[in-house]
Amino acid sequence: MDSKKLALLCRDLADNKKAENTAVLDVRKLSSVTDYFVIATGTSQPHLRAIAEEITSRLRDEHDLRPVRTEGSTTDAWMVLDYFDVIVHVMNTETRARYDLEGLWGDAAPVKPKKKTTRLKLKTTKTQRGKK
Template sequence: MMDSKKLALLCRKLADNKKAEDIVVLDVRKLSSIADYFVIASATSEPHLRAVLEEVTEKLEQEHGLRPFGVDGHQATGWVVLDYFDVIVHLMRSDVRAHYDLEGLWGDAPRVGTRRRRKVTS
């Protein structure tokens, strides 16, 4: 059994494989009893969202034998939630993510392994 932090970081890596944007891992262990970590990632379109969704679900199942306990939402709505029990993965179109502002709602949750990308200025 994979520990929840390792699973959350693996989900981040898999989303990154398909060029998901603004990937954030929130440690919600002290704030919620529903999960240990939230992984939040943005996609630019429905096809992009589908590609990220397939990468995460297929690789976790093929390589680690993990299937989500539940899946909610659909690419057409712009928000899909994958429930891996201790890790909840939110894959969202950028406009939907901005509207619901999960990072703001869970603002007290520490970010895990955040890598700051510097903007290149000319």
């Protein structure tokens, strides 16, 4: 899996656990350390743990990917999952505001989600095709 797909998958997995303000930054032109940052906010310690666990367990179980390194514990306000080409930052609101990674890496290009076709539209399209 290429690094952009991995970053987008990490964003989706964080969003599965209702992470807030999830952002993906393309830092390839700015850093030799990694290609993408995924930054997600959790509202409480259990929420931070749930987001990090969703990412690590699903990548391990479904894609045989494990972080090269992890930083932060289940009681910290900031957890880092290092997948080499993608570094995932899961932090609480105060920590995210204090360290302002988006501001620090302000020259990084944000990776915007593509518009997805909703299931309702897909069902409508299939129904319309069947009637023709």
